[in-house]
Amino acid sequence: MERVSVSGTRVLTPAQVRGAAEVPLGEQLISVDTETIEARLAKTLPRIDTVDVVRSWPDGIALKVTERTPVLLVHKGGKFIEVDDEGVRFATVSRAPKGVPALELAISRTGSTAASLRRFGENRLVREAVRVAGALPASVAHATRSVKVRSYDDISLELTDGRTVDWGSSEKNAEKSRTLTALMKAEPGARHFDVGVPTAPASSGS
Template identity: 55%
Template structure:
């Protein structure tokens, strides 16, 4: 009689797990099955990717509607209005933002609006151009017919206004017969006048009503209260300003002050 062991020997043991069947093989494209083994193949693949991405980037910047000029803004204006600045810029609306010539636009603004001293044209992605302007500030004003020409701290005449700006001294250029006009030129003489006024401390500057230039070495200030200051040339301006402040305090009743030679100042009653 066969025991359990004998019976078990006759039983064919089935393998565990799912039944085996025909295997399905995935056929990958040959270029994916071929390993990139050589440096040349790696380089070729990199170049293909670079060309693809570069082409897409160029299309996105120049050919698509994603990065085109839709809006132009102006910032930093005080006397000028933002609309004036935007109109003078003549920005190429609907053009690719990357293609905008910012230097050309800045030059166009300075030429059209002399009040602009400096301007920065900034691309603000994805659709905006920002015009950041710095306006000239009048240091002096010159009478021109029935109006006034504003002069900034660089001696540049940049705008004509109907009335004398408040707190801005009047500049008189009495140099028609002066040799200085031929030697230095009118622009440099104007700069000498603005340099003199720019050296004055606020306590004196607010009292200046008129600046008269007779030559490069002869600049005279007219202050409130009928006071006159002989300044001389623009040289030693900082030292002259200090001496003038001390002289005005020491000789309060005087009306005529001379600081042309700062080491030997003078004050008199008339």
């Protein structure tokens, strides 16, 4: 076994993947343990979502990588934690990637939102925000500055141009996504949209 090829990387470099894979060069190709290499990569490089380790006859190994894609950013200590659509916090970066909204937890420890925090816990509320972010139409996702969570059923969006969207809970996300797209086309001058009840959407402002 003489060569290792890498495909599918976007943020990671092929050299990083090859180094983490530690493919045993010089061994017979048939004896290479592909499952061990996959497990090693998943553990060493959490940015990797999936990897296929494929024997490439007669003398190579191909590493076919799919990286995680951030749908939300958590700001912490001057850096940004990338969170994917499964709620996995997989990387900390010093510069925010473009087109990825920030998570804003506007949860009070007292008052009306405290009951939601006690019932669901902060991690569950973060996952609900992730579900919303992952369901946004691409055009809206790229134009979203932040996803704000006040409680389980009070999630809202702030767009980069100052427009806002009341989303409600993460239930019926696909329906809300379609409704928002249609509402934005029908009311291009509106500044606020409400799709909390997707069968009765509303818009206001100009």
